[in-house]
Each structure stands twice: as structure tokens, then as C-alpha cells.
Amino acid sequence: MSQSTQSFTPSAVSAPGKVLLAGGYLVLDKKYSGLVFALSARIHCVSSALPSLPPNTIKVVSPQFTEAEWTYQVTGGDNDAEEVKVTQVDGNPNPFVQTTVSQALSYLRLSSIPPTRITIHADNAYYSQPPSSPRFNYLGVPISRAHKTGLGSSAALVTSLTACLLRTFTGSFAPLHNLAQSAHCAAQGKIGSGFDVSAAVHGSHVYHRFSPSCLESGGLREQVDGKWDHEVEATKVPKGLRLVMGDVDCGSSTPGMVRKVLAWRGSDETAEELWRDLEGRNTGLIELMAKAEERSREDGEEWQSAVKTWGTGEEAETESMKLLNEISKQVGAIREKIREMGSRAEVPIEPEAQTKLLDAAAAAVPGVLGGVVPGAGGYDAVVFLCVDRDETVEQLEEFLRGYKFVGEDGKGGSVAVLEAREEMEGVRVEDIAQY
Numbered sequence: 001m002s003q004s005t006q007s008f009t010p011s012a013v014s015a016p017g018k019v020l021l022a023g024g025y026l027v028l029d030k031k032y033s034g035l036v037f038a039l040s041a042r043i044h045c046v047s048s049a050l051p052s053l054p055p056n057t058i059k060v061v062s063p064q065f066t067e068a069e070w071t072y073q074v075t076g077g078d079n080d081a082e083e084v085k086v087t088q089v090d091g092n093p094n095p096f097v098q099t100t101v102s103q104a105l106s107y108l109r110l111s112s113i114p115p116t117r118i119t120i121h122a123d124n125a126y127y128s129q130p131p132s133s134p135r136f137n138y139l140g141v142p143i144s145r146a147h148k149t150g151l152g153s154s155a156a157l158v159t160s161l162t163a164c165l166l167r168t169f170t171g172s173f174a175p176l177h178n179l180a181q182s183a184h185c186a187a188q189g190k191i192g193s194g195f196d197v198s199a200a201v202h203g204s205h206v207y208h209r210f211s212p213s214c215l216e217s218g219g220l221r222e223q224v225d226g227k228w229d230h231e232v233e234a235t236k237v238p239k240g241l242r243l244v245m246g247d248v249d250c251g252s253s254t255p256g257m258v259r260k261v262l263a264w265r266g267s268d269e270t271a272e273e274l275w276r277d278l279e280g281r282n283t284g285l286i287e288l289m290a291k292a293e294e295r296s297r298e299d300g301e302e303w304q305s306a307v308k309t310w311g312t313g314e315e316a317e318t319e320s321m322k323l324l325n326e327i328s329k330q331v332g333a334i335r336e337k338i339r340e341m342g343s344r345a346e347v348p349i350e351p352e353a354q355t356k357l358l359d360a361a362a363a364a365v366p367g368v369l370g371g372v373v374p375g376a377g378g379y380d381a382v383v384f385l386c387v388d389r390d391e392t393v394e395q396l397e398e399f400l401r402g403y404k405f406v407g408e409d410g411k412g413g414s415v416a417v418l419e420a421r422e423e424m425e426g427v428r429v430e431d432i433a434q435y
Ligand SMILES: Nc1ncnc2c1ncn2[C@@H]1O[C@H](COP(=O)(O)OP(=O)(O)O)[C@@H](O)[C@H]1O
Pocket: 062, 094, 095, 096, 097, 120, 121, 122, 143, 144, 148, 150, 151, 152, 153, 154, 155, 157
């Protein structure tokens, strides 16, 4: 039913970026798990009334970039038969912003809205830039020219913007997950696994995807309000451990890699065995992390002492130490299968240059349990699981800063440490006075 606006709640919300530590490619199939951590790097959206504009106008601005203002006119929705239309009247195209505004307003079917401004602020870790830049640093280029670091800017943006629109016009976040997945898939022009939007909504978890059929028939309302079959089981990096994210300055294209890996999976009947084996290793890591977290609560003193000494040569033989050793070994076992997957599909999921970097970092820095090439793999990122000791983190950062990466065709590159670590929480309401 169409409804006129009952409320206008100026809102500030944020949604986190993601890192898929385990389950790349597998997570595209509902049977298999994705271990995804939300990150402290967030995209914020802040709404306010903008009385200088005509009614039924929404202006979205992203002030860290040039040419980043988009004005939309909202029409229709006066009766049930009439669709809501969102037309861009000003600015360059931004399909993620436009699709999100359009889907949120079409879903809500508001027959009139007060003129509204929404400001986007992205944490610095989303784009390469000088260290110690001010918060929400001004990059001075259009978004298309900013160098992305692969934390999932579009998923965090779509989720944050959807949440902001829902809260502004209805006072609540419902139905955030389904609506954000729908908008993200529509803007991308394809139905991916959705682990990134799921992390932006729910925070860190083990993810099983929704069936693509949730978005394949019926209208928007029917789809969003229908029964979704994704699964989300909260998880966390055990106390005393942390993730360190590295951005490798040598790009590779995810879409091409996904197509090739899936084509190989379809053509080789032994691939399924590899998928099952890798799933066993991934769930093995998930279980070990849960056990470690449990151990840290059962015997905090023993756990703390293991975390303090792991990798220093002064380890005592305790249950906690055993768990840290097992986690470290399990990361290695996952990488072994990932390399097999890559070489059999002929796709550089963990290319040799990344193997060298991951092994060299773990060998050089005491306290690094292991590193992987996250998500789809390739040349552009690494993530390390390490003990959360100041000296370990500092040494790892120093090691990465000094590392000379030799990528595809012998091209050299550097590795930047991102200002982001794991975080449990997904979307959240922020204090509107802070911006
Ligand atoms: N801070 C931002 N403000 C406005 N739009 C953004 C912002 N960050 C990302 N986007 C949108 O998301 C797109 C990037 O999406 P994509 O290429 O899928 O990258 P990612 O892998 O980071 O999600 C941009 O072209 C833009 O449309």
C-alpha cells in the first residue's frame, strides 16, 4: 500500500567493510561456508532535511571526491497501481547510489518525501592514500580515479545508504539485509554470493549464501519480503589475536578469475572432491577459532600467557599453545588446497609472488600465525592472522612496508598496511553530532 511520510528522522549510520578469510569461490555455492570478518573501516551515511530543494528530491553527496553530487527526483507511488520512479536530475552516473535510492523508495512506496540530503563519509582505509591523513580525507579526484583497496566499498555503501534511507523515513532498519542484497545485485548487474553485504549488515560470521531464486521472480516487494534462505552464524577472531590487512599495489581482475574457476569446476569431475576437501579445512579453522575463544574464557591466564609467548621460542606446553599451533597449521593446510585449486583451474588464486610474501612475513615476524590471499585471491591483497602484541604488529607493519613485491610480468610493487582490523559489529547507528 502506498503511504505518505509519517516521520522524518535525521540519521547517521555506518556499515563495515569485509575480508573473506576462507571460503573464496566455495561460498558461491550454498552448500559451502564463507568465513567473513567485518572490518573497522566503515562507510557512514548521514541524512538531514534540505528545505532549499523542492519536495520529493533527494540529494546525495560524497564530499571526499570531486564530481560526487547526485540529485534525484522521486515521482509516483500515489496509489497502489502506480510505481515509484527515481530519476537522476543532476550529476554523473553512480549506479550504486541511484539503484539504492531507487530500490529503497520503490520498496517503501512513500507518496511524498521532504527534500533530503544524504552525505557519505568513507573511512580512509577504503582508498590508497598517505598514512596519517585526516579522517574521511579529501581525495580530490572522482571516485573512478581513486585506488580502491578491496575492502568492499560498494557493499558497505549500499548497506549504509539503504539503512540510512530506511531509518530516516520509517524509524527502523527493516528489511535491511534483503533490500541491500537486492540493490547491490541490481547495481552490479549480477547475483554474487552476497557475503560482503551480509558482513556489512551482520558483522563477522560464517556465511551460507541465499539462493539466487530469491531475486529471480516477482516484483521488488515480493522478493524483499519473501522467504530468504541464507544462514549467518556469528564468529570472532579469538581474544588476543587480530587480523592485519595488506594492500598489494599490483591489480588483478576478480570477475575474470571467478568465471575461469567456475568453468573449470564445471568441466572437471574431480573438482567437487577438492571443494569438499577445502570445505573441511575451512570449517576446521572455524572450529579451531571457536575452541580458542572458548579456551580464552575457560582459562584466561593460560590463554594470555600462550598469546604472549607464541612464536618467541619460550612456549610452554599448554592446551592454549596447542590450539595456537593448530590454528597456524590449519591456515597452512587451507593455503595448500587453494594453491592446488589455482593450479588446476589455471588461475593465480595464490600466485607464487604471494606465496613468497606470506611465507617471508611469517618467517620474519614472531607471532604471525599465518597469512592468506583473501576472497578471490590474486595479486592485490593479503591478510595476516597474528597475536595482538604491539611488537608483532609493529614488526609486521615494518616488514610489509619494506617488502619489494615482484608481481605479474616482473612488475614491482609495494605493500601498504591498511588502517583496519576485524570487528564483530555490522551496521550501526552513529552519533550524528560527530561529523
Ligand atoms: N565513498 C563513496 N561514495 C559514493 N559512491 C561510492 C563510494 N565508494 C564506492 N562507491 C560506489 O561503489 C563503486 C565501487 O564498486 P566496486 O567497483 O564494486 O568496488 P568494491 O570492490 O570496492 O565494492 C563506485 O564506482 C561507486 O559507484
